[in-house]
Amino acid sequence: MQSIIVEDKAYIRKGLLNLLELIETDVKVIGECESVKDAVIVANACKPELIFLDINLTDGNAFEFLEQTEHLNFKVIFITAYEEFALKALKMGAVDYLLKPVDVEELKIALNKVKQLSITEQKEKINITKQAFNHQNEQLILSLHDSFQVIDLNELMYCESDKGYTTFYCNDGKKHLVSKTLKEFEERLTNANFTRPHQSFIVNLKFIDKYDKSGVIHLKNGKKIPVSSRKKEQFVTSFLNRTSD
CATH class of the missing domain: 2.40.50.1020 (LytTr DNA-binding domain)
Structure with a gap:
């Protein structure tokens, strides 16, 4: 699977690349981005099959990127720091995600799960996640x-x-x-x-x-x-x- 990593922290991108090299997988990283703007350009040009996608980026969030690339067909594994409101949204949508710093065993599990889902099924899960994320992102306790x-x-x-x-x-x-x-x-x-x-x-x-x-x-x-x-x-x-x- 040709993939890109969309993550604003270089050390997280490097760590994920190192882990992908360690495990037996058919995932090949063909691009790296740190912003919504760059990710949209790269995704349109490369048409990846899988995207490792950070929730919060330098110029927006993952769902803004997904809105601008909804015409493309790819699977997503989200990456997030430990933020209660983001994790709750991800769990409500039951989508695949990785916590920073990425653990190799969790990476293997996420890859196996995402491969079993169709793109249509995952898009439905992501829509649920987006609604939960937007709702929670409107409030602070x-x-x-x-x-x-x-x-x-x-x-x-x-x-x-x-x-x-x-x-x-x-x-x-x-x-x-x-x-x-x-x-x-x-x-x-x-x-x-x-x-x-x-x-x-x-x-x-x-x-x-x-x-x-x-x-x-x-x-x-x-x-x-x-x-x-x-x-x-x-x-x-x-x-x-x-x-x-």
Whole structure:
């Protein structure tokens, strides 16, 4: 089976290649990608039979890639870090997945399972997974001092960190303080239409009213968020890409 690896971390791609060389398999890796954009180009050009597909990529997620390549016929084995909401979605869809770092025995099991499924059967399972993933990706559960608070990410405007604590500011005026750093929420939020323009802030792109090229974000509620010089280029790219969707 001709395959490609779509994974944004080079050491994970290398590790998977090494494991595939160790086991007796007919899988031949013909390409590697680290973004949705590159993966779409390579998949259309190479037409692989199997794709090892990371859930969260540098410029989107696996399901965005699958939407753009639905005219192609290939099987999928998902790759994911230990993220509760992603794993729950994968299990609900009963699709094949590998946890990072990839284990050789789990790889063998996943390859055997995926070979037994038809492409049509797997696409049905992936659709169930996508629905579960999207539903769970719309919410975040915060562990507060005396309760668990459900946050609707569509209504979360921005987060601000200070000395090991993070405050979540919602569109309805409510705010919630948790004793965790912003870093612990960054990957989850940046895969849900948020951007981190500064060490102390993560912002929902949906609530940006304008951006001053001097380096200041204006939110729709009047709040001003600074953009650090080293994150400016990355922020502008995210801002322009999202607002043009």
